[in-house]
Amino acid sequence: MENGIAITASNISKTFHISEDSHNTVKHRLFNLFNPPRRKDVLALKSTSLEINKGECIGLIGRNGCGKTTLTKVLAGVYPTDTGQIKINGSTMLMNLGVGMSHELTARENIYVSGSVLGLKIKEVDKLFDAIVDFAEIKDFIDTKVKFFSSGMMARLAFSIAVNAGADIMFLDEIFSVGDMKFQEKAIKIFESSWIQGKTVVLVSHGMEVIRKYCNRSAFMKFGQIEFFGDTEKAIELYKTDNQ
Amino acid sequence: MLLKILNDWFKRSNKVERLWLLAKIEFKLRYYENKLGLLWALIKPLMDIVIYYVVFQIIMQQNIPAFASYLFIGLILWNFFVESTTGTIQILNTKKYLYEYSNMNKMEIYVSTLLSNSIGFFFNFMMFLIFYNFFEKESTGLSIQNFWILAIFLNLFILALGMSLILSTIYVIAKDITQIWMVFTSFLFFLSPIFYKLTTFKARLPLFEYGNPIAGIIINARRVMMEEVPPDFQLLGFDYAYAIILLLLGIIFLNRLGSRAAEKL
Numbered sequence: 001m002e003n004g005i006a007i008t009a010s011n012i013s014k015t016f017h018i019s020e021d022s023h024n025t026v027k028h029r030l031f032n033l034f035n036p037p038r039r040k041d042v043l044a045l046k047s048t049s050l051e052i053n054k055g056e057c058i059g060l061i062g063r064n065g066c067g068k069t070t071l072t073k074v075l076a077g078v079y080p081t082d083t084g085q086i087k088i089n090g091s092t093m094l095m096n097l098g099v100g101m102s103h104e105l106t107a108r109e110n111i112y113v114s115g116s117v118l119g120l121k122i123k124e125v126d127k128l129f130d131a132i133v134d135f136a137e138i139k140d141f142i143d144t145k146v147k148f149f150s151s152g153m154m155a156r157l158a159f160s161i162a163v164n165a166g167a168d169i170m171f172l173d174e175i176f177s178v179g180d181m182k183f184q185e186k187a188i189k190i191f192e193s194s195w196i197q198g199k200t201v202v203l204v205s206h207g208m209e210v211i212r213k214y215c216n217r218s219a220f221m222k223f224g225q226i227e228f229f230g231d232t233e234k235a236i237e238l239y240k241t242d243n244q
Numbered sequence: 245m246l247l248k249i250l251n252d253w254f255k256r257s258n259k260v261e262r263l264w265l266l267a268k269i270e271f272k273l274r275y276y277e278n279k280l281g282l283l284w285a286l287i288k289p290l291m292d293i294v295i296y297y298v299v300f301q302i303i304m305q306q307n308i309p310a311f312a313s314y315l316f317i318g319l320i321l322w323n324f325f326v327e328s329t330t331g332t333i334q335i336l337n338t339k340k341y342l343y344e345y346s347n348m349n350k351m352e353i354y355v356s357t358l359l360s361n362s363i364g365f366f367f368n369f370m371m372f373l374i375f376y377n378f379f380e381k382e383s384t385g386l387s388i389q390n391f392w393i394l395a396i397f398l399n400l401f402i403l404a405l406g407m408s409l410i411l412s413t414i415y416v417i418a419k420d421i422t423q424i425w426m427v428f429t430s431f432l433f434f435l436s437p438i439f440y441k442l443t444t445f446k447a448r449l450p451l452f453e454y455g456n457p458i459a460g461i462i463i464n465a466r467r468v469m470m471e472e473v474p475p476d477f478q479l480l481g482f483d484y485a486y487a488i489i490l491l492l493l494g495i496i497f498l499n500r501l502g503s504r505a506a507e508k509l
Binding site (some may be wrong): 016025026027029073076077078079081088091092093094095100101102104106109112113116119120121122127167239 | 261262265266269273340341342343344345346347349418419420421424446473503504506
């Protein structure tokens with residue numbers, strides 16, 4: 001069933017090397033050749049294997065600092081792994097407060113660039129364009145550089161691009177905290193009506209209701225390791241016990 | 245069979261469209277953000293030509309035939325190389341928004357930026373053609389040999405891409421590569437036959453045109469554009485070898501160092 005699998009990760013791990021002195025210039029490196037910087041290794045993700053099927057909505061839960069963000073970045077192909085192998089079938093999008101946008105570009109240009117990065121053709125972006133602008137509620141500022149946007153407008157635009165364009169595999173990190181209450185309601189509606197159908201989604205959240213509602217399988221993480229991967233109810237139970 | 249596969253790939257993938265879109269936006273950002281707009285792309289080489297013409301032809305009296313055109317073609321090739329290398333050292337930082345949230349191939353960022361520089365080069369080259377054919381008194385006119393410029397420019401493109409990959413990935417671990425490269429380029433500028441007489445250059449630095457790939461590219465571009473002769477094939481072969489080796493090195497650097505850009509920058 002090779003076709004039905006979105007991501008296969010086997011024995012992946014990730015360590016961050018944090019140096020206390022900033023030896024990031026040639027001068028520093030030369031002058032401190034025999035005095036290497038004090039390095040601290042942080043094992044953010046211990047050896048992990050998992051498989052995500054296409055069209056599945058997976059929950060990812062755990063306390064702060066347990067490695068959820070590192071795991072999503074590795075699975076999305078943004079961070080390279082230290083060990084193991086990862087196979088990603090399709091384009092990925094990582095979203096916490098929206099997709100990446102250039103502050104130097106206008107809203108219109110950002111829509112086209114982001115849409116294209118997410119795998120859409122220009123004609124497809126043309127078709128989605130009005131929906132993205134309407135959803136973001138920025139009709140009067142479409143040719144304004146986003147650096148002049150308020151943080152709310154920026155977040156709405158980024159969110160709107162992400163929900164309307166979408167990638168094959170989406171990693172959603174606490175996305176329901178964007179915008180005001182009215183916008184959040186809209187966000188949940190679009191999430192239910194379009195994303196859940198056909199897309200592969202990895203949902204990171206501290207809101208157990210959200211996880212329970214949308215995810216069939218969930219992973220519970222602790223100290224950089226997946227402690228449990230399977231039934232959502234069981235994962236939530238483990239998370240709650242861990243929080244006590 | 246192969247054509248069908250390629251055709252399918254082009255139809256289904258948006259890669260080509262994306263490269264062109266990013267190149268156009270990059271070009272617009274560079275030239276349309278200031279009052280004079282695209283004129284800057286044309287004014288800059290002209291101003292350089294005036295300066296070097298005064299120094300080398302009027303004050304130092306080198307007596308190079310068609311010196312303004314000689315300078316023109318040398319300078320636009322050199323400027324393309326500098327813009328594509330010095331101008332892209334921080335590319336993984338400035339274009340982070342493109343790869344930080346998705347698994348987009350970083351190589352596309354480089355190719356689109358160099359494509360954008362190629363648009364600028366194209367405008368400059370058109371100006372050169374107009375200048376050389378209509379205003380240059382000692383012009384030999386158009387010739388079939390002119391078509392070789394395509395192969396020579398492709399050579400320069402690959403060379404600049406390779407260097408850009410190497411420099412910008414080193415930037416991930418050593419920020420002052422920017423200053424080091426600036427010193428190196430000014431050294432390279434004076435060691436390339438941009439404003440010297442070729443015979444003097446060859447006499448003072450024997451065989452150096454084989455050691456400096458930019459020198460070879462400029463020498464061959466002048467041969468095909470101004471002397472109505474084919475390029476020096478041995479030199480062209482050397483320069484392609486340099487460019488391909490540097491590109492391969494650049495790809496290795498991109499996979500080793502560039503892949504860590506999202507976490508290091």
